[in-house]
Amino acid sequence: MDILSLTATQLGSKIKAGEVSVTEATEAALAQIKKLEGTLNCYVTVDEEGALRRAKEVQKLIDEGTLSGPLAGVPVAIKDNLCTEGMKTTCSSKILYNFHPTYTAEAVKKLEEAGAVILGKTNMDEFAMGSTTETSAFGVTRNPWNTEHVPGGSSGGSCAAVAAEECFYALGSDTGGSIRQPSSFCGVTGIKPTYGTVSRYGLIAYGSSLDQIGPVAKDVTDCAAVLEVISSHDKKDSTSVERQDTDFTSSLVDDVRGMRIGLPRDYLGEGLDPEVKAEVLKAAETLKEKGAIVEEFDLSLVEYAIPAYYVIASAEASSNLSRFDGVKYGYRTQEYEGLHNMYKKSRSEGFGAEVKRRIMLGSFVLSSGYYDAYYLKALRTKALIKQAFDRAFEKYDVILGPAAPTTAPKLGKSLSDPLKMYLGDIYTISVNLAGLPGMTVPCGTDSHGLPIGLQLIGDCFKEKNIIRAGYSYEQARGAWKAPQLTETAKKGAI
Amino acid sequence: MANKISDETIEYVGILAKLELSEEEKRQAQEDMGKMLDYIDKLGELDTQGVEPMSHVFPVHNVFREDVVVNGDDRENMLRNAPAVKDGSYKVPKTVL
Numbered sequence: 001m002d003i004l005s006l007t008a009t010q011l012g013s014k015i016k017a018g019e020v021s022v023t024e025a026t027e028a029a030l031a032q033i034k035k036l037e038g039t040l041n042c043y044v045t046v047d048e049e050g051a052l053r054r055a056k057e058v059q060k061l062i063d064e065g066t067l068s069g070p071l072a073g074v075p076v077a078i079k080d081n082l083c084t085e086g087m088k089t090t091c092s093s094k095i096l097y098n099f100h101p102t103y104t105a106e107a108v109k110k111l112e113e114a115g116a117v118i119l120g121k122t123n124m125d126e127f128a129m130g131s132t133t134e135t136s137a138f139g140v141t142r143n144p145w146n147t148e149h150v151p152g153g154s155s156g157g158s159c160a161a162v163a164a165e166e167c168f169y170a171l172g173s174d175t176g177g178s179i180r181q182p183s184s185f186c187g188v189t190g191i192k193p194t195y196g197t198v199s200r201y202g203l204i205a206y207g208s209s210l211d212q213i214g215p216v217a218k219d220v221t222d223c224a225a226v227l228e229v230i231s232s233h234d235k236k237d238s239t240s241v242e243r244q245d246t247d248f249t250s251s252l253v254d255d256v257r258g259m260r261i262g263l264p265r266d267y268l269g270e271g272l273d274p275e276v277k278a279e280v281l282k283a284a285e286t287l288k289e290k291g292a293i294v295e296e297f298d299l300s301l302v303e304y305a306i307p308a309y310y311v312i313a314s315a316e317a318s319s320n321l322s323r324f325d326g327v328k329y330g331y332r333t334q335e336y337e338g339l340h341n342m343y344k345k346s347r348s349e350g351f352g353a354e355v356k357r358r359i360m361l362g363s364f365v366l367s368s369g370y371y372d373a374y375y376l377k378a379l380r381t382k383a384l385i386k387q388a389f390d391r392a393f394e395k396y397d398v399i400l401g402p403a404a405p406t407t408a409p410k411l412g413k414s415l416s417d418p419l420k421m422y423l424g425d426i427y428t429i430s431v432n433l434a435g436l437p438g439m440t441v442p443c444g445t446d447s448h449g450l451p452i453g454l455q456l457i458g459d460c461f462k463e464k465n466i467i468r469a470g471y472s473y474e475q476a477r478g479a480w481k482a483p484q485l486t487e488t489a490k491k492g493a494i
Numbered sequence: 495m496a497n498k499i500s501d502e503t504i505e506y507v508g509i510l511a512k513l514e515l516s517e518e519e520k521r522q523a524q525e526d527m528g529k530m531l532d533y534i535d536k537l538g539e540l541d542t543q544g545v546e547p548m549s550h551v552f553p554v555h556n557v558f559r560e561d562v563v564v565n566g567d568d569r570e571n572m573l574r575n576a577p578a579v580k581d582g583s584y585k586v587p588k589t590v591l
Contacts, residue, residue, distance in 0.1 A: 102571040195551055209550065238557040239550070307534040318511060325512070327584050332577035339589045344514040356513055360523055361530055363510040377537050379547030384540065386551060419529055435551030460551070
């Protein structure tokens with residue numbers, strides 16, 4: 001049996017049935033990591049020893065009957081902006097190159113309670129700021145479908161690791177599309193839940209009002225199962241929401257008859273690659289054939305989401321990242337004159353260019369004289385965007401569109417023009433501003449063989465609608481293929 | 495470029511951001527920020543008069559709890575992450591001369 005090709009929940013069942021041991025599963029993932037990391041660089045840290053030790057412990061708990069959930073014993077990869085006690089957590093930044101958290105993020109803790117085996121920490125854009133995973137201080141991650149291309153970002157390491165079967169599922173975080181866009185580029189499934197569904201305790205903050213943690217996996221079933229485990233009301237996160245309806249796997253139902261699905265015309269116009277458009281429309285057609293009511297509509301305000309986002313996210317980032325000063329943890333400059341000079345030099349040497357760019361912009365829009373014109377204006381725009389979605393969800397259960405305007409770009413083509421890169425987030429960003437749940441499901445490949453992702457957006461707290469639509473689509477689409485790595489990529493040499 | 499970021503503004507923002515930029519970085523920051531603000535100015539097209547700024551998408555309010563210590567003393571572990579430590583405290587350059 002090929003253990004690696006199993007989904008997380010399939011592996012969980014086999015472990016439960018005693019057909020596969022937790023150690024076998026962990027060793028299989030570690031072997032795949034060893035084989036491919038030289039090429040792909042999905043991980044910042046691989047904890048081989050810890051994972052194997054943990055595998056034995058978990059096996060014991062399963063054998064005793066203490067652990068019986070669907071994910072018990074299944075190896076997972078965690079994005080490197082989620083704190084893991086004692087395990088290096090860098091946010092892919094030089095400024096946290098040696099940081100070992102003293103506690104574990106709540107979402108990761110929930111996975112551990114469910115019997116997860118943590119393989120390591122995945123690469124990302126520095127502090128989750130980027131769309132390609134090229135801003136990492138620890139090297140780029142390559143797309144398993146074609147190693148000349150980026151995996152997307154910022155959760156590029158998590159998505160590439162799932163696609164390359166270097167783990168069975170992963171956690172990512174999504175502030176403006178950082179789960180959904182790399183899921184689209186890597187041909188995996190990922191959910192950004194409703195804001196407040198998963199505790200942010202232990203997630204190193206970027207834009208706190210927008211950040212959400214979510215699952216990345218091989219299919220909708222796995223995503224629903226993982227989300228069910230990590231959702232919780234946590235007093236340690238004051239924006240955490242108390243919900244009773246987190247039994248997400250109950251909506252894994254192959255039935256969309258009568259479901260109202262809206263296609264925003266604004267998501268299908270200028271800037272959208274024709275091949276992406278064709279595959280997304282084909283997916284909409286599939287759902288229509290299965291009995292959904294599909295129609296186009298005007299969402300409006302789409303072009304204002306990106307400027308509003310960059311004001312709000314940068315403002316929050318400039319505040320959140322002020323804690324990195326070379327005193328309590330992380331990098332401190334070698335030579336300095338006095339305290340302020342030490343702060344400034346540590347930060348200037350520790351942060352990369354994109355992070356500095358956003359801290360500068362954020363400091364500017366919050367400064368006196370500009371606060372009203374930029375920051376408050378952006379918050380007012382956010383209110384209007386939320387209203388536009390509210391109107392749409394009076395008519396539709398699910399909004400369907402592309403996750404990104406193109407497939408994965410080539411390495412080295414994006415960072416030289418930041419504004420152009422930001423425009424690639426056009427279909428994902430407004431979902432964060434409005435706090436909505438969104439999911440990417442693979443729906444095809446382009447003429448170069450690169451994956452295309454379908455995005456399903458639900459109203460607040462209506463993950464179940466998008467899970468049902470995604471699951472039904474998946475049943476019609478059929479099994480998704482894994483990327484075929486070239487022989488040279490497999491050998492660890494480009 | 496409609497938004498010209500002056501040398502003084504970049505200096506000032508550098509102070510707020512606690513960043514020390516090289517001359518080349520400053521020039522780049524002026525250009526980048528000018529371009530970004532030109533783009534952000536698009537928001538000016540929207541009539542937002544009478545619209546309340548939305549900082550949070552749900553109508554939640556302050557979340558209070560009893561002021562009781564629930565976490566343990568983790569001093570040793572926390573200090574282990576510090577670049578410099580002295581006598582069980584973080585060590586920083588002399589600040590009062």
